[in-house]
Amino acid sequence: MFPDDSEVLNNASLVVEGNENAFNGKAFLYDFEKGDFVYHNGTPVLLEGKDALKAWIEKCIRTVKFKAAVHKNLDYGPQIEDLIGSVFDNDFIQAEIEREVSDALLKNPYILNINDFSFEIEGSKLSATITITTIYDNEPLEVTI
Numbered sequence: 001m002f003p004d005d006s007e008v009l010n011n012a013s014l015v016v017e018g019n020e021n022a023f024n025g026k027a028f029l030y031d032f033e034k035g036d037f038v039y040h041n042g043t044p045v046l047l048e049g050k051d052a053l054k055a056w057i058e059k060c061i062r063t064v065k066f067k068a069a070v071h072k073n074l075d076y077g078p079q080i081e082d083l084i085g086s087v088f089d090n091d092f093i094q095a096e097i098e099r100e101v102s103d104a105l106l107k108n109p110y111i112l113n114i115n116d117f118s119f120e121i122e123g124s125k126l127s128a129t130i131t132i133t134t135i136y137d138n139e140p141l142e143v144t145i
Contacts (some may be wrong), residue, residue, distance in 0.1 A: 023108050027052040030059060050136045053110050056143065057143050060104055078104040080126070093121070101128070108134050 029038040029045040038045045045143035047055050063077030083093050102114045112133045119128035131140045 023053065023056045023110060025049060025052055026111070027055040027059075029055060032058065032062065050134065050141060053108075053134055053136070054141060054143055056108065057105060057130070057141075058112075058133070060108075061101055061103070061143075094119070101130070105130075106134070115140055 008053050025048060026050060027047050028038070029047050030055065030125065048068035049117045060077055080097050080098070080100050083096055083100075086097075097106075105111050105114065114130060114132055114135050117128070118130075128143075132143065134141050136142055
């Protein structure tokens with residue numbers, strides 16, 4: 001009655017052999033506020049193209065590098081959690097966060113350039129807006145988390 005996980009993954013072609021976090025133009029919609037995937041009629045909502053890339057970008061930025069067991073051996077996500085709320089100088093913190101996030105995102109071949117990066121830190125919370133040039137068209141993609 002309901003498709004099993006392997007059927008959904010195979011149909012979506014989300015897993016690229018050799019790198020489970022590689023992006024191939026498709027991603028499942030994830031609701032970060034609820035902490036769960038979005039389903040329609042019992043099936044995860046599949047995004048493609050620019051919308052999928054935007055979802056991948058948000059997931060990448062929110063992933064703490066090497067923290068989760070599934071990512072322990074992968075170079076995926078930025079290492080910024082120790083910077084937020086630290087005693088370092090604000091200019092240093094901002095430069096390091098921008099560098100870490102840019103390095104993590106530019107590993108994706110669908111992302112051509114980070115055009116603009118702005119963020120605000122309030123205590124232990126980071127809010128960021130990033131303007132990105134992608135392979136999809138000439139219009140930059142703006143992502144806010």
